[in-house]
Amino acid sequence: MTSKKAHSSALQEKAGISQPESISSQSVEYIQHSRKVQPSAEELVEGILAGNITALSRAITLVESTNPIHLAKANTIINSCLPFANKSVRIGITGVPGVGKSTFIEAFGKHLTSLGKKVAVLAVDPSSTISHGSILGDKTRMEELVKDLNAFIRPSASGETLGGVARKTRETITLCEAAGFDTIIIETVGVGQSETAVHSMVDFFLLLKIAGAGDELQGIKRGIMEMADAIVINKADGDNIKNAQFAKVEFNRALHLFPAKKSGWTPKTTTCSALTSEGIPEVWNTITEFLNLTQSNSYFFEKRKEQNQFWMLETINDQLKSNFYSSTGIQQLLESTKKAVQNDEISPFAAATLLLEKYFTK
Ligand SMILES: Nc1nc2c(ncn2[C@@H]2O[C@H](COP(=O)(O)OP(=O)(O)OP(=O)(O)O)[C@@H](O)[C@H]2O)c(=O)[nH]1
Numbered sequence: 001m002t003s004k005k006a007h008s009s010a011l012q013e014k015a016g017i018s019q020p021e022s023i024s025s026q027s028v029e030y031i032q033h034s035r036k037v038q039p040s041a042e043e044l045v046e047g048i049l050a051g052n053i054t055a056l057s058r059a060i061t062l063v064e065s066t067n068p069i070h071l072a073k074a075n076t077i078i079n080s081c082l083p084f085a086n087k088s089v090r091i092g093i094t095g096v097p098g099v100g101k102s103t104f105i106e107a108f109g110k111h112l113t114s115l116g117k118k119v120a121v122l123a124v125d126p127s128s129t130i131s132h133g134s135i136l137g138d139k140t141r142m143e144e145l146v147k148d149l150n151a152f153i154r155p156s157a158s159g160e161t162l163g164g165v166a167r168k169t170r171e172t173i174t175l176c177e178a179a180g181f182d183t184i185i186i187e188t189v190g191v192g193q194s195e196t197a198v199h200s201m202v203d204f205f206l207l208l209k210i211a212g213a214g215d216e217l218q219g220i221k222r223g224i225m226e227m228a229d230a231i232v233i234n235k236a237d238g239d240n241i242k243n244a245q246f247a248k249v250e251f252n253r254a255l256h257l258f259p260a261k262k263s264g265w266t267p268k269t270t271t272c273s274a275l276t277s278e279g280i281p282e283v284w285n286t287i288t289e290f291l292n293l294t295q296s297n298s299y300f301f302e303k304r305k306e307q308n309q310f311w312m313l314e315t316i317n318d319q320l321k322s323n324f325y326s327s328t329g330i331q332q333l334l335e336s337t338k339k340a341v342q343n344d345e346i347s348p349f350a351a352a353t354l355l356l357e358k359y360f361t362k
């Protein structure tokens with residue numbers, strides 16, 4: 001460091017460049033300062049309830065963190081937000097890659113904000129555990145929605161397990177609702193288990209499809225169709241309109257083969273073009289119809305209660321499992337026990353009991 005004193009010394013011609021420090025004092029000061037300005041849980045809650053997006057984003061980052069201190073803070077925030085959450089409609093959207101989910105969410109989200117709604121877009125994306133948030137690229141496909149002050153788009157959390165990622169999204173819903181978002185859209189890729197996770201955190205589950213040339217019913221997992229409250233055939237524009245209409249008839253027929261839903265709701269098939277927005281308002285009308293029905297017959301509220309229970313049990317399962325496998329005692333024993341099981345030296349059940357006993361008596 002140069003000082004005025006050094007300059008005025010007759011013995012010193014030039015102050016020169018100060019010795020590089022391994023950690024510059026400026027950085028230390030900056031880090032200490034930024035640590036100090038980390039808002040407290042109470043401050044974040046206050047910000048969230050006031051609809052402050054920075055506070056909301058910061059709280060979500062805490063929810064997504066793997067640091068136990070952050071998690072404790074996140075839990076405090078979520079608990080304080082809970083009484084202010086729950087007043088929204090949660091919509092799950094799934095569909096195979098390329099079906100037009102991002103384009104659809106852009107058009108649908110814009111329609112909702114034009115109706116005066118506040119829309120949050122979240123994602124449960126199993127591929128993002130590898131690519132760390134693929135919806136990020138999506139933000140470029142949701143150009144208009146990103147700019148909309150009444151919309152909030154958050155990339156998928158990354159994590160080791162689908163369960164972990166899904167739990168974080170579930171908690172993020174609570175935070176978004178407390179921040180005043182009344183319509184929550186959760187996107188997932190239609191490739192497997194993530195649909196089940198999303199289905200168990202939403203009120204309405206929408207399957208996005210495109211018309212295929214005569215093979216409408218191929219490649220759709222029966223389970224996903226069974227979960228759908230609506231099938232929307234996208235890209236019903238240009239030369240594709242006829243095909244889309246045909247697909248609509250086919251899907252409607254297929255939906256009738258499924259057993260009646262507990263909600264009393266009969267799933268609907270509609271067509272739309274996410275590019276031209278044709279048919280987009282009708283999708284919202286369908287959801288409104290669903291809400292009217294399920295809120296008057298109480299199914300809506302019962303389902304949310306069940307979902308809360310489900311997430312508690314899921315979290316217990318998830319954390320027990322990860323705690324078990326990451327415990328040192330188990331890690332040391334696991335490999336040798338696996339070999340012993342492979343070689344028929346011990347039965348799989350006896351081996352499991354042994355490991356579990358070891359875990360619980362540690
Ligand atoms: N003609 C037509 N093209 C569409 C429509 N919706 C989406 N597309 C096009 O389909 C392609 C894929 O759309 P995306 O919105 O990226 O699809 P996605 O389902 O989000 O895809 P992934 O993120 O890869 O899972 C893009 O080139 C879109 O422009 C539509 O309604 N009509």
Ligand SMILES: [Mg+2]
Pocket residue numbers: 101102103138
């Ligand atoms: Mg997409």
